[in-house]
Amino acid sequence: MNYYQKNRILLIGFFVVVLLLISIAGLVIPQSGKNFQKVFSNIPNDNILGLSKLIYNENEKKQDEFLSKLEQLNNKMMAEQARRLDRLEEINADLLRQVKVLKNSSPGLTLRDKLIYLHPYESSVRFPAYIWQSWKHGLNDDRFGELYREGERQWAAKNPGFAHEIFNDDTAFAVIKHLYISVPEVVEAYELLPEVILKMDFFRYLILYAKGGTYADIDTFPLQPIPNWIPENVTPDELGMIIGVESDSNSRNWREELVRRLQFGQFIIQAKPGHPILREMIARITENTLKLKSRPEDIPDDLKLTGTTNEKSLKILKWTGSGLWTDVIFNYFNNYIQSSIYQKISWKDFHDVKIPKLVSDVLVLPKSSFASDLEVSKDGKIEDNLAFAKHYASKLWKNT
Structure with a gap:
């Protein structure tokens, strides 16, 4: 008072x-x-x-x-x-214990079932605002080339508000062990992969399956912000993944360099966590790698990258790269239960595609969207609305 x-x-x-x-x-x-x-x-x-x-x-x-x-x-x-x-904290702790039990459920579960329990797919969620990249050198390492360093800066600059992480060999493995501790087969397969390039491929599927967001190879350069990738006539709720065409060959000799005549790229992928395509990629790489380990006396070189440069390249494409990636995507499109598509989908549906194409919950972009040959102007303006990124195609596996 x-x-x-x-x-x-x-x-x-x-x-x-x-x-x-x-x-x-x-x-x-x-x-x-x-x-x-x-x-x-x-x-x-x-x-x-x-x-x-x-x-x-x-x-x-x-x-x-x-x-x-x-x-x-x-x-x-x-x-x-x-x-x-x-009381709420007690209930939350109990739920976490139950989830842990589910994640470490019966040993009789298949690898795919374990992955479903670990990260179930919910198409209605938003694309997480993550940008993931990996490279054998850290940002403070002098061997981190200026071309790659500028690309890394631009991914962050053009996407304010996004969490942006770069992993090297050691940090990537530590994250995988943490995220997949309840699926030891995956961790074992990752550790068995004989080359860094194979692990880099596997890592992108694993991090996207667990966390979602956007993965971009270190030799990419963004031209537009990530939210610009979705056309105005498509709502994010309809999508579970965004990919681009990597190669669309008209050559008769395409088998000398490619696994499939038309291949989808995995150097840039946007996905929601738990997507079935990512789950199948993880399962196949894990099963194939562990199968090779089980009979080393019969195929002693199958856990190695041997042969000529071209032979090594094809082996990477089939083992963890865009060859296997393309096969899994087409299998998804042609699985009615998963995709809800009645008609047969083949490479011809994407041959010489010029505009984005929505198939099931996957938005397929033209080759020029993620591998544009546009030169970046000084004012930063992009004349081609569908040019979202440049890919220098540096053949990173040769240097890993």
């Missing part, structure tokens, strides 16, 4: 006392004003102040009682809220 409030109460109390005295005086001595003044003048000043103090103290007492009750009520509500929070 401040100074003015106190004075106001005192003043009111004083007037009440005065009115009371006037009333008494009027009853006792009604005959004349002179007698009233005489009676009033005979009341000591100390008595008047005492009455006013009595009234003030009574008001202050009531106010203190009210504040005390209010404080008790507040304390009761806070205690109840704390009990509810504790």
Whole structure:
């Protein structure tokens, strides 16, 4: 209570006392004003102040009682809220324990079932705002080339608000062990892969399956922000993945360099976590790698990249690269249960495609979208609305 409030109460109390005295005086001595003044003048000043103090103290007492009750009520509500929070924490901990049990469920489950339990697919969620990249050198390493360094800077600059992470060999393996601790087959297969390029391929599928977002090879350069990739006539809820055509050969000798005449690229992928295509890629790479390990006496070189440069390239494409990637995508398109597509889908449906094509929940972009040959102007303007990134195709596997 401040100074003015106190004075106001005192003043009111004083007037009440005065009115009371006037009333008494009027009853006792009604005959004349002179007698009233005489009676009033005979009341000591100390008595008047005492009455006013009595009234003030009574008001202050009531106010203190009210504040005390209010404080008790507040304390009761806070205690109840704390009990509810504790209960919610117990429920959350119990749910986490149950999820852990599911993730480490019966050993009789297939690899694919384990992966489904680990990261179920929900198409209605948004694309997570992650950008993942991997390279054998860290950003502070002098061997991290300026061309790649500028690409890395531009991925971050053009996508503010996105979490952007670059992994090297050691950090990538540490993350995979953490994310797939309940599926030891995956971790074992990752560790068995004999070359860094194979692990880099495997890593992109593993990180996207667990976390979602966008993976981009270190030799890519963004031309437009990631949100620009989705056409205006397509809603993000319809999508589970965005990919681009990597190669679309018209040569009769395409088998010398490619596994499939038309191949989808995996140097840039945007996906939602748990997507079935990623799950199947992880399962196939894991099974194929562990199968090679189980019979090394029969095929001693199958866990190695041997042969000529071209032979090595084809082996990578079939083992972890865009050859296997393309096969898995077409299998997904032609699996009605997964894709809800009635008609047969083949490479011809994407041959010489010039505009984005939505098939099931996969948006397929033209070759020029993720491998544009546009030169970046000084003002940064992009004339081609479908040019989203450049790919330098540096044959990274030769240098890993």
